[in-house]
Amino acid sequence: METLRERKKRRTRESLLRAALELFTTQGYERTTVDEIAAACEVSQRTFFRYFAGKEDAAFAVQEMTEALFLAALRARPAHEAPMEALRQAVLEGWDTLRETVESAVPMELYLRMYRTIESTPALLAAHLRRSTAVEETLARLLAEREGVDVDTDPRPRLVVAVFGGVIRVTERQWCTGRDFSLEAVRSLTASYLDQVTSALRGNWRTG
Amino acid sequence: METLRERKKRRTRESLLRAALELFTTQGYERTTVDEIAAACEVSQRTFFRYFAGKEDAAFAVQEMTEALFLAALRARPAHEAPMEALRQAVLEGWDTLRETVESAVPMELYLRMYRTIESTPALLAAHLRRSTAVEETLARLLAEREGVDVDTDPRPRLVVAVFGGVIRVTERQWCTGRDFSLEAVRSLTASYLDQVTSALRGNWRTG
DNA sequence: GAGCCTAGTGACAGCCACTGACAGTTGACA
DNA sequence: TGTCAACTGTCAGTGGCTGTCACTAGGCTC
Numbered sequence: 001m002e003t004l005r006e007r008k009k010r011r012t013r014e015s016l017l018r019a020a021l022e023l024f025t026t027q028g029y030e031r032t033t034v035d036e037i038a039a040a041c042e043v044s045q046r047t048f049f050r051y052f053a054g055k056e057d058a059a060f061a062v063q064e065m066t067e068a069l070f071l072a073a074l075r076a077r078p079a080h081e082a083p084m085e086a087l088r089q090a091v092l093e094g095w096d097t098l099r100e101t102v103e104s105a106v107p108m109e110l111y112l113r114m115y116r117t118i119e120s121t122p123a124l125l126a127a128h129l130r131r132s133t134a135v136e137e138t139l140a141r142l143l144a145e146r147e148g149v150d151v152d153t154d155p156r157p158r159l160v161v162a163v164f165g166g167v168i169r170v171t172e173r174q175w176c177t178g179r180d181f182s183l184e185a186v187r188s189l190t191a192s193y194l195d196q197v198t199s200a201l202r203g204n205w206r207t208g
Numbered sequence: 209m210e211t212l213r214e215r216k217k218r219r220t221r222e223s224l225l226r227a228a229l230e231l232f233t234t235q236g237y238e239r240t241t242v243d244e245i246a247a248a249c250e251v252s253q254r255t256f257f258r259y260f261a262g263k264e265d266a267a268f269a270v271q272e273m274t275e276a277l278f279l280a281a282l283r284a285r286p287a288h289e290a291p292m293e294a295l296r297q298a299v300l301e302g303w304d305t306l307r308e309t310v311e312s313a314v315p316m317e318l319y320l321r322m323y324r325t326i327e328s329t330p331a332l333l334a335a336h337l338r339r340s341t342a343v344e345e346t347l348a349r350l351l352a353e354r355e356g357v358d359v360d361t362d363p364r365p366r367l368v369v370a371v372f373g374g375v376i377r378v379t380e381r382q383w384c385t386g387r388d389f390s391l392e393a394v395r396s397l398t399a400s401y402l403d404q405v406t407s408a409l410r411g412n413w414r415t416g
Numbered sequence: 417g418a419g420c421c422t423a424g425t426g427a428c429a430g431c432c433a434c435t436g437a438c439a440g441t442t443g444a445c446a
Numbered sequence: 447t448g449t450c451a452a453c454t455g456t457c458a459g460t461g462g463c464t465g466t467c468a469c470t471a472g473g474c475t476c
Contacts, residue, residue: 003472003473004472004473005423005424005471005472005473008424008472009423009424012424033460033461033462034461034462034463035461043425043426044425044426044427045426045462045463046425046426046427046428046464047424047425047426049462049463049464050424050425054462054463055462055463082410082412083412083413084409122338125338125341126334126335126337126338127334129334129337129338129341130330130333130334130337133333133337133377147412147413149413154413155378155382155400155401155404155408156404156408156413158378158381158382159374159375159378159401159404159405159408159409160408160409162374162375162377162378163370163371163374163375163405163409165374166367166370166371166373166374167367167370167371169341169370170363170366170367170370173366174363174366192363193363193367196363196364196367197367197371198409200363200364200367200368201292201367201368201371201406202290204290204291204355205291205355205357205362205364211443211444212443212444213442213443213444213452213453216443216453217452217453220453241431241432241433242432242433242434243432251454251455252454252455252456253433253434253455254435254454254455254456255453255454255455257433257434257435258453258454262433262434263433263434
């Protein structure tokens with residue numbers, strides 16, 4: 001049972017998160033001040049910083065949920081799958097089950113808009129990439145454990161994860177700059193690019 | 209012939225850069241204020257911001273030179289080389305010719321220390337990754353031109369570059385966390401990891 | 417139900433990165 | 447040598463972020 005205090009807290013946080021994303025996506029991340037976000041929710045600036053470590057933290061609150069979703073999907077993959085295949089299945093599954101997770105916090109449409117804003121705002125893109133490397137470190141350890149190798153002496157887990165992460169980044173970029181900004185679009189882009197990477201690596205494209 | 213004014217300017221910039229890197233690497237990036245850097249060179253804070261766009265800009269001033277070095281090396285590779293091979297040769301060549309370029313600005317040892325500081329400071333790591341993606345975009349366009357494909361419709365240039373970039377990142381990380389912090393070490397690590405990536409991608413490691 | 421405890425909050429002061437405006441200084445060049 | 451333009455310092459201000467402190471109100475005990 002949720003106490004009154006907890007309910008108020010959750011509402012304040014949700015309100016701040018929504019207001020933040022709404023302002024970030026409409027008038028831009030840099031052009032939005034924390035004071036503005038706080039004012040939109042009728043709380044003090046100080047209160048904003050009690051719910052979020054910073055402006056950036058608010059921008060990534062939903063992304064954080066989806067990262068957890070992907071990690072859970074990977075952990076659930078059967079042990080007999082090869083590393084790259086497990087990653088592939090997990091990320092596709094992640095895109096499939098994203099909707100309900102996201103919409104428990106904010107409207108799907110707002111999440112998608114925020115995704116675009118992150119890609120197109122240098123400061124946020126930098127933070128996104130740094131966060132991604134943190135996730136990749138977790139992935140590498142997970143794969144190493146699955147395969148029974150030592151992540152600190154065997155470079156293969158980190159190499160595979162880095163390659164995978166690279167393809168995902170290209171996918172994100174293509175998706176955000178493209179026209180079809182739907183979940184289905186990013187899902188099929190992901191599958192397509194993961195398929196093409198091995199062939200792209202070998203030889204000369206002109207003779208392909 | 210360098211005029212007196214130009215000489216003074218160059219000296220001020222060099223002085224600021226050195227002081228900045230020295231302070232960043234010894235007492236940490238966040239714990240160093242711009243006022244401190246300026247004071248160490250006996251100029252005003254305002255002057256610092258006339259030479260560098262920001263604190264971050266100073267931290268990456270030397271990295272910027274090495275990026276240009278690598279790009280030049282890639283442009284010089286013969287056209288018959290396959291994309292991945294050209295990238296490989298260019299980066300190894302880059303490590304070989306780094307010393308003179310770096311030492312025209314700061315002592316090699318300071319550059320290496322700063323590299324470590326960048327990897328271990330979240331804010332700088334984020335900036336480093338963002339800068340890397342900018343370089344990767346240039347690389348992709350270069351490869352696409354070399355191979356005569358359109359970078360906007362053919363995903364292969366960006367895919368290959370992303371994979372390459374991923375391996376380089378793993379290399380950097382391993383180098384910075386390792387014991388042997390020399391140029392030779394990073395060179396051989398780079399070669400080794402680029403060799404292993406294709407084999408790491410396929411199949412099951414337990415049967416290898 | 418009275419009263420205490422504490423989580424949550426607002427108000428305020430302060431640090432630091434960064435910017436714009438303006439004035440003073442000094443090298444370049446006629 | 448005087449004029450101009452480049453370079454610099456000073457000052458004031460914005461915005462992200464933190465510490466402090468007092469106050470309000472929900473939750474709990476008796």
